[in-house]
Structure formats: C-alpha cells, structure tokens
Amino acid sequence: GIQVEQSPPDLILQEGANSTLRCNFSDSVNNLQWFHQNPWGQLINLFYIPSGTKQNGRLSATTVATERYSLLYISSSQTTDSGVYFCAAYYGGATNKLIFGTGTLLAVQP
Amino acid sequence: ETGVTQTPRHLVMGMTNKKSLKCEQHLGHNAMYWYKQSAKKPLELMFVYNFKEQTENNSVPSRFSPECPNSSHLFLHLHTLQPEDSALYLCASTPGANSNQPQHFGDGTRLSIL
Numbered sequence: 001g002i003q004v005e006q007s008p009p010d011l012i013l014q015e016g017a018n019s020t021l022r023c024n025f026s027d028s029v030n031n032l033q034w035f036h037q038n039p040w041g042q043l044i045n046l047f048y049i050p051s052g053t054k055q056n057g058r059l060s061a062t063t064v065a066t067e068r069y070s071l072l073y074i075s076s077s078q079t080t081d082s083g084v085y086f087c088a089a090y091y092g093g094a095t096n097k098l099i100f101g102t103g104t105l106l107a108v109q110p
Numbered sequence: 111e112t113g114v115t116q117t118p119r120h121l122v123m124g125m126t127n128k129k130s131l132k133c134e135q136h137l138g139h140n141a142m143y144w145y146k147q148s149a150k151k152p153l154e155l156m157f158v159y160n161f162k163e164q165t166e167n168n169s170v171p172s173r174f175s176p177e178c179p180n181s182s183h184l185f186l187h188l189h190t191l192q193p194e195d196s197a198l199y200l201c202a203s204t205p206g207a208n209s210n211q212p213q214h215f216g217d218g219t220r221l222s223i224l
Contacts, residue, residue, distance in 0.1 A: 033212055041147075041198050041218050045112075048212040086152060096208050097166070098143075100152035 002027045004089050004101035012107045013077050021072040021104045023087035031090040032063050032070050033098070038083045046072070046085075077108045113137040116201050116216035123191070124224050131186040131219045133201030139214075141207035142184040144176060147198040147218075159184060160207035188221075196223045 003026040013019055023032070034046040047054050047061040049070065054061055058077075063070040070087055087101045114135045123129050133142065144156040158166035159178040173195075175187040184201055198220050202213040 031210060031212075035215075041220060043153075043200060043215040043218070045212060045214070088153075090210075096204070096210070097155060097158075098202075098213055100154075103152055 002029065002089055002091050002099050004087060004099050006085075006087060006101040006104050008104060009102065010105045010107075012109065015077060015079060015108055015110050017077050017108075018073070018075045019077060019106070021074070021085055021087075021106075023070040023072070023101055025068050025070075025089045025101075027068070027091070029065070029068075029089040029091045030096060032065075033088045033090070034061055034070070034072050035086045035088065036081075036083055037086060037103075043086075074106075077106075079108045079110055082106055082108045112214050112216065114201060114203055114214050114216035116199075116219050118219060119217065120220050120222075122222045122224060123188070125191055125193075127191075128187070128189045130188065131199055131201075131221075133184040133186075133216055135182055135201075135203040135214070135216075137203060137214060139203040139205050140181045141204045141209070142178060142181070143202040143204075143213065144184065144186055145200040145202065147200060148194075149197070153200060157186075158207055165207055191221075191223045193223050196221055 031050040036044045049063045051065045058075045060073045084103045141160045145153040147153045157176045177185040198218045200218045201216045
C-alpha cells in the first residue's frame with residue numbers, strides 16, 4: 001500500500017522562527033491534506049492541496065504531485081503552533097481512503 | 111466547530127463493560143469514518159460507511175461493532191475491550207466516500223481501558 005513519510009519527526013523552534021515540514025508519498029495520490037493536532041487531540045484541517053501552492057496567514061503549503069511530495073511552511077512561529085502536524089494522502093477508487101503520515105512533533109518555545 | 115460532534119469526550123471503562131461511542135455530523139454528508147489513534151502514532155482507518163452501508167472494515171477485531179442507522183449518525187459499540195484498545199477514537203465525514211472532498215473530523219473520544 002501507499003507509504004506516507006514525514007520529516008523531521010521532531011522539531012523545536014524559538015518563537016518567531018520559520019520552518020518547513022516535508023511529506024513524501026510512495027505512489028500517486030488523489031489528493032493530500034495537512035492537519036494540525038493540538039495537545040488536546042483535536043485535528044484541525046490546514047490545507048487540502050492536490051497540487052500547487054496555497055496560503056493561509058502564516059502557513060502555506062506546496063504539493064508537487066509529479067515528484068510525490070508536499071511541504072508545509074510555518075512562518076513567524078508562535079507557541080500556539082505547537083502540536084503534531086500530519087499529512088494524509090487520499091488514494092483509492094470506490095472508497096477514497098486516507099492514509100496518515102508519521103507526523104512531525106513541533107514545539108515552539110517562547 | 112467542524113460540524114462533526116463526538117460523545118463522550120472521555121471514557122474510562124473496564125474490560126468487561128459494554129459502552130458505545132457516538133458521532134453525529136451536521137454537514138449533510140453521506141460517508142462517515144472511524145479512526146483509531148494510539149499514543150504517539152498516526153491515525154489508522156477502522157471503518158467506512160457510505161450511504162449507511164459499510165464499505166470498509168480494516169481488519170478490526172469483532173469486539174468493535176460499528177452501526178450507522180442513518181447518514182448523520184455513526185456509533186461504535188465496544189465490548190470486552192483490551193488494554194491495548196486505549197486510544198483516541200476519531201470520527202470523520204465527507205459528502206460521499208468516493209467524493210474528492212476533504213474529510214471533516216470530530217474532536218474525538220479518548221478511551222481508557224482499565
């Protein structure tokens with residue numbers, strides 16, 4: 001089946017720093033979604049991005065489907081950005097299945 | 111507010127208890143999903159329902175029994191669980207299981223098995 005790998009697994013930043021999180025997927029996918037899971041377990045949808053670039057405030061994402069990767073950029077990080085960032089790949093025919101990556105644990109220190 | 115509500119938020123139960131998790135979506139979607147997230151691991155798909163019919167069972171043990179009485183409600187009935195079943199259980203929905211639309215997640219039920 002499809003493998004979804006993320007890097008780095010852990011990241012510590014000082015408040016105000018920028019970062020790039022990477023998601024690699026092993027096969028062609030129908031779509032890709034980035035999530036932020038906060039310390040309370042809530043899964044927040046960040047981007048739904050099959051290709052190209054999208055921006056939302058301090059966050060942006062780029063997916064290069066032909067090269068099977070996606071990047072999440074966080075600029076001017078804040079302590080509230082802490083948590084786990086997951087990318088998830090959509091694949092399949094009759095049922096559009098979602099396979100989650102291994103996650104990046106981000107800690108932003110004041 | 112994602113439009114997907116899960117209850118209870120927290121549940122502690124013994125291995126011999128029977129309990130149920132509930133998920134309700136107010137988005138008019140027709141596909142609903144159960145995921146399990148064990149500690150420090152990614153989400154794993156358990157079940158998929160499309161228009162009330164189960165279309166996916168990802169080799170889930172029979173002590174987990176899903177029920178989808180209508181497109182807005184999804185239950186997960188729990189019976190004779192094991193300590194390794196302690197996890198965060200998340201529900202999601204989409205317009206249809208084969209629709210090219212993002213999944214919307216509830217806030218999850220954190221389950222602890224004593």
